[in-house]
Amino acid sequence: MPVWLTIVVTVVSVLGAVVTAIATLLLWRVTKVLAVETRRMADASSQPHVVATIEPNRWSMIHADLRVENTGNATAYDIEVEFDPPLQNGESRSEKQLPLQRLSVLKPGHGITSYLTEFEPIIDQKYTVSVTWKRSRDASTREGNSYELDLSALKGISRLGASDPGVQIAEQIKKMREDWQYVASSFKKVKVDIYTSADRLHEQRALERRWRREERQRAGSKPE
Structure with a gap:
């Protein structure tokens, strides 16, 4: 075989190996990006979202209930609820501990309600509500949600029956x-x-x- 042909075959082989290596690297990179995006989309489509609200009691509109609810589509763990200024129990329960400040677990679409107080003392109040939780029991990071709750919006509401x-x-x-x-x-x-x-x-x-x-x-x- 002529020397020049041997050189051409060697160069072609080297170029083929380089192209194969580059293609393999690009394929690995694309696969990694797809895996990361797939995981991110899965996490985004399955996550808890916990809110705490003060609502009229279902039996009497002059009384208020505290409700903590998981509106997301995944279970929330180790939930902590904080109101600023702090909530106060009604006169008949002033000596008791405020309910629903900590919850160990709350399934998606589920909520817990507890009687709080009469509406009259708090109807003009604005609260800053902070709710934090974990995605799993052993998670090292906490997720949270903070918002303003203005009860004056409930003034004047009425109900027929x-x-x-x-x-x-x-x-x-x-x-x-x-x-x-x-x-x-x-x-x-x-x-x-x-x-x-x-x-x-x-x-x-x-x-x-x-x-x-x-x-x-x-x-x-x-x-x-």
Whole structure:
């Protein structure tokens, strides 16, 4: 084989190896980028998001409930809730610890509600709410959410009847139970009309007498 041909074959082989190495490096780079983006999209589409709000009580609009809810699509762990200025329990529960300040776990789409106080003392208040959580029990970093909660927006709201059909059903059942207690305790008397066999016999005899009387009247009115 001529020397020049050997040199050409060697150069082509080296260039082929270099091109293969570059292509392999580029493929590795693209694969890594795709893996990172896939993981980022998976994390973005599956993450908890916890909020704390103060809402009207479902039974009485003059009372306020504290509600902590996970509106995301992943479970939140080790949840901490903080209000600034700090929340205060109602007068009847002023000595007790404020509820729902720490929660160990909250599933996606789930929330926990606890009675807080009457609305009147806090209706003009603005709170800065800070909620933090972990994505897993052993996670080293915490995620959070901070926002302003202005309760004055709830001024003047009204409601016609119960807001929850379940509350309406419960109220009607309670009323029925209270009415029945009066009957069961003989506090109220129930008037009942009874239709017995003697009543049916009396009605049948009355119909027979009426029928015979009409027959006599028809017989007396026939022309001779």
